[in-house]
Amino acid sequence: EPEVTQTPSHQVTQMGQEVILRCVPISNHLYFYWYRQILGQKVEFLVSFYNNEISEKSEIFDDQFSVERPDGSNFTLKIRSTKLEDSAMYFCASSQGAYYGYTFGSGTRLTVV
Amino acid sequence: QQQVKQSPQSLIVQKGGIPIINCAYENTAFDYFPWYQQFPGKGPALLIAIRPDVSEKKEGRFTISFNKSAKQFSLHIMDSQPGDSATYFCAARKRSQGGSEKLVFGKGTKLTVNP
Numbered sequence: 001e002p003e004v005t006q007t008p009s010h011q012v013t014q015m016g017q018e019v020i021l022r023c024v025p026i027s028n029h030l031y032f033y034w035y036r037q038i039l040g041q042k043v044e045f046l047v048s049f050y051n052n053e054i055s056e057k058s059e060i061f062d063d064q065f066s067v068e069r070p071d072g073s074n075f076t077l078k079i080r081s082t083k084l085e086d087s088a089m090y091f092c093a094s095s096q097g098a099y100y101g102y103t104f105g106s107g108t109r110l111t112v113v
Numbered sequence: 114q115q116q117v118k119q120s121p122q123s124l125i126v127q128k129g130g131i132p133i134i135n136c137a138y139e140n141t142a143f144d145y146f147p148w149y150q151q152f153p154g155k156g157p158a159l160l161i162a163i164r165p166d167v168s169e170k171k172e173g174r175f176t177i178s179f180n181k182s183a184k185q186f187s188l189h190i191m192d193s194q195p196g197d198s199a200t201y202f203c204a205a206r207k208r209s210q211g212g213s214e215k216l217v218f219g220k221g222t223k224l225t226v227n228p
């Protein structure tokens with residue numbers, strides 16, 4: 001079964017450093033998403049991406065965050081200057097579109113120290 | 114209005130029992146209601162989903178009941194097994210006028226099925 005692949009599985013970074021989380025969505029999917037889950041809490045929407053541009057973003061997704069699909073296969077989330085409260089599991093997801101379920105990756109656990 | 118309220122927070126049943134997890138929403142713009150199963154250290158995996166024009170959907174041992182007028186939906190797991198022990202999230206999809214969409218998740222229910 002096709003999978004969404006995320007790397008790295010765990011990233012530890014110092015506060016103020018930049019991090020890039022990487023995702024390879026399912027190849028025929030057109031819609032891409034980043035969600036995050038703070039430990040023990042619900043999954044929260046960050047951003048959706050379609051046709052090479054952001055289609056919607058949440059209030060969490062401030063100027064410190066950016067997304068990119070640099071080469072037609074990878075989908076990245078960059079956090080420019082990490083804060084302690086950015087520590088969470090970050091999930092990438094992709095979808096074929098309306099009325100199709102999302103496929104989530106296994107996540108990247110980001111720990112900011 | 115954007116919230117999806119999920120209960121209970123945790124649930125313990127014996128093998129063979131029928132756990133029921135409930136969710137409620139307010140926003141009538143939600144148009145698709147999936148349930149996700151999450152094991153520790155893994156991403157949410159789509160379990161079953163329903164559209165609001167259907168009152169019930171069954172896939173294997175998993176059934177969604179949907180009450181559009183009450184804005185409630187629930188997940189039933191028949192003949193539950195220890196391998197069903199996981200966290201279950203209900204979600205609702207909202208599509209914006211521009212065509213973008215996002216999932217709003219409930220807070221999750223940690224299910225434990227004892228042997």
